[in-house]
Amino acid sequence: MGIEKETPADTPKPVSKFGNLFITLYNVFKFIGRFFREAFLPPYEFKELMRQCYEIGYRSALLISTTGFITGLVFTKQSRPSLSEFGATSWLPSLVGIALLRTLAPLLTGLIAAGKVGSSIGAELGSMKVSEQIDAMEVSATNPFKFLVVTRVLAATITMPILTFYTAMVGMLGALLNVSVNEGTSATTFFQSALENITYLDIIASTTKAIIFGFTIAIVGCYQGYHSSKGTEGVGKAANSAVVTAMFLIFVEEVVCVQIFSLFNT
Amino acid sequence: MVSKNMTDFNSEKVIEIKSLDKAFGTYKVLEDATLDLYKGENLVVLGKSGTGKSVLIKIIVGLLLPDAGLVNVLGQKVDTLSYQELLDLRLRVGFSFQNSALYDSMTVRDNLEFPLVRNRKDLKKAEVNSLIEEMLDAVGLSQTINQMPSELSGGQRKRIGIARTLILKPEIMLYDEPTAGLDPITSKEINKLINDVQERYHTSAIVITHDLTCAKEVGNRVAMLMERRFERQGSFEEIFNSGDKLAQPFFDYNFIQ
Numbered sequence: 001m002g003i004e005k006e007t008p009a010d011t012p013k014p015v016s017k018f019g020n021l022f023i024t025l026y027n028v029f030k031f032i033g034r035f036f037r038e039a040f041l042p043p044y045e046f047k048e049l050m051r052q053c054y055e056i057g058y059r060s061a062l063l064i065s066t067t068g069f070i071t072g073l074v075f076t077k078q079s080r081p082s083l084s085e086f087g088a089t090s091w092l093p094s095l096v097g098i099a100l101l102r103t104l105a106p107l108l109t110g111l112i113a114a115g116k117v118g119s120s121i122g123a124e125l126g127s128m129k130v131s132e133q134i135d136a137m138e139v140s141a142t143n144p145f146k147f148l149v150v151t152r153v154l155a156a157t158i159t160m161p162i163l164t165f166y167t168a169m170v171g172m173l174g175a176l177l178n179v180s181v182n183e184g185t186s187a188t189t190f191f192q193s194a195l196e197n198i199t200y201l202d203i204i205a206s207t208t209k210a211i212i213f214g215f216t217i218a219i220v221g222c223y224q225g226y227h228s229s230k231g232t233e234g235v236g237k238a239a240n241s242a243v244v245t246a247m248f249l250i251f252v253e254e255v256v257c258v259q260i261f262s263l264f265n266t
Numbered sequence: 267m268v269s270k271n272m273t274d275f276n277s278e279k280v281i282e283i284k285s286l287d288k289a290f291g292t293y294k295v296l297e298d299a300t301l302d303l304y305k306g307e308n309l310v311v312l313g314k315s316g317t318g319k320s321v322l323i324k325i326i327v328g329l330l331l332p333d334a335g336l337v338n339v340l341g342q343k344v345d346t347l348s349y350q351e352l353l354d355l356r357l358r359v360g361f362s363f364q365n366s367a368l369y370d371s372m373t374v375r376d377n378l379e380f381p382l383v384r385n386r387k388d389l390k391k392a393e394v395n396s397l398i399e400e401m402l403d404a405v406g407l408s409q410t411i412n413q414m415p416s417e418l419s420g421g422q423r424k425r426i427g428i429a430r431t432l433i434l435k436p437e438i439m440l441y442d443e444p445t446a447g448l449d450p451i452t453s454k455e456i457n458k459l460i461n462d463v464q465e466r467y468h469t470s471a472i473v474i475t476h477d478l479t480c481a482k483e484v485g486n487r488v489a490m491l492m493e494r495r496f497e498r499q500g501s502f503e504e505i506f507n508s509g510d511k512l513a514q515p516f517f518d519y520n521f522i523q
Contacts, residue, residue, distance in 0.1 A: 128369075131367060133370070135363070136367035137380075139327050139359075139361040140385075141353045141354070141357040141381065141384075141434065142381055143349075
């Protein structure tokens with residue numbers, strides 16, 4: 001690997017929109033490839049990795065708790081009329097448990113993290129690029145990619161599964177509140193019923209999706225920030241693109257994962 | 267400090283640039299630019315804004331690639347180095363940014379510690395602390411050690427930026443517009459600091475500026491970047507008194523200001 005050509009101002013020659021798409025795709029794959037290469041080679045930035053886990057995980061917890069709880073509560077409330085038509089309200093805990101763990105928790109956590117974490121990474125790295133802080137790391141003989149990108153991507157990939165299961169748990173608490181108020185179901189009965197239909201495959205699928213979503217959110221945020229153009233407008237664009245692209249990719253990945261894991265279910 | 271004359275320096279070249287070309291798209295910034303930096307000297311590169319002065323020093327540290335020509339730094343051809351070799355070379359070449367480029371999420375101490383702990387793993391905690399204190403003392407800002415960059419003035423940020431660069435004890439210093447945006451008194455302090463660094467740490471330096479006072483005070487030699495190449499080189503007085511029709515408008519304009 002010679003001098004990184006991704007560093008500033010090697011202005012691309014004018015190409016068509018179609019050509020630009022291929023150049024962007026090439027740069028994205030190159031960026032991802034560099035991540036895997038740098039992630040496994042020493043030196044490792046453990047301290048920064050821990051700090052990023054705290055930033056991404058702990059700092060997102062309050063927002064995720066609120067939205068997870070409300071989602072569980074509302075989902076249960078909306079599902080009741082349909083089930084009560086068949087006298088099947090006792091299936092509510094089971095329905096909520098499966099829905100939360102298989103789809104709602106990973107998707108909800110992914111979308112919230114894309115908004116909160118993705119934009120934050122895009123804006124932070126974009127601002128560092130614009131103010132030449134990334135160049136300053138380069139010229140002080142430090143590899144900024146390792147310090148800024150590898151740590152953030154690893155932290156998001158590690159914390160997303162934890163946040164996902166946390167969302168599922170908080171969502172079930174919301175559902176429990178609704179069910180216990182309306183049906184008088186005890187917490188023990190609720191959780192027994194909610195968890196009895198959950199399989200190992202559900203847990204594996206949910207964890208896999210969370211890992212993929214976490215990786216996507218952080219790598220997109222880092223790519224956009226690392227390649228933001230000069231000026232404050234560039235920082236804004238980087239943050240915005242990080243969120244929009246990550247959200248779009250999360251939905252695509254959700255569809256692909258559902259298709260793949262449904263093969264195992266049959 | 268008594269300013270050294272250009273004849274005081276030996277002929278050992280620490281940076282050798284020959285026939286350097288650099289363009290951004292169709293816009294040519296440098297064309298057939300040739301320049302040498304000799305060991306121990308402060309070389310000032312003077313030129314109007316947008317003439318490629320900063321591009322030149324970014325090419326020297328490998329932040330940008332040349333399109334053509336030779337860039338030899340401390341005996342190594344920069345554009346042929348691997349990334350690791352480039353990082354090793356950067357340990358020996360300090361770069362002070364125009365806007366200081368301090369890491370704004372870190373304190374002054376952490377800013378200075380950042381390059382040190384990653385490149386000098388042999389140092390104990392006490393030695394790291396001692397080096398940080400030495401560098402802050404060298405730039406006269408020991409009291410700011412626990413402050414955040416946002417709490418510092420423009421001049422203080424420049425000094426901390428220089429301290430962070432100096433902490434790796436580079437052989438060559440590259441200053442990008444060290445006095446830009448500063449008042450005359452703070453500019454004078456920065457000029458003195460650049461001379462102190464040369465004397466205390468025996469560095470060779472390229473100082474990019476369009477500030478004639480800075481050029482006069484810190485430059486042992488001056489190179490004028492005009493029309494994409496170095497048209498004039500010599501002592502400040504030689505160029506100032508040359509009456510050169512390309513250089514003269516620049517001097518007139520600066521003094522009118």
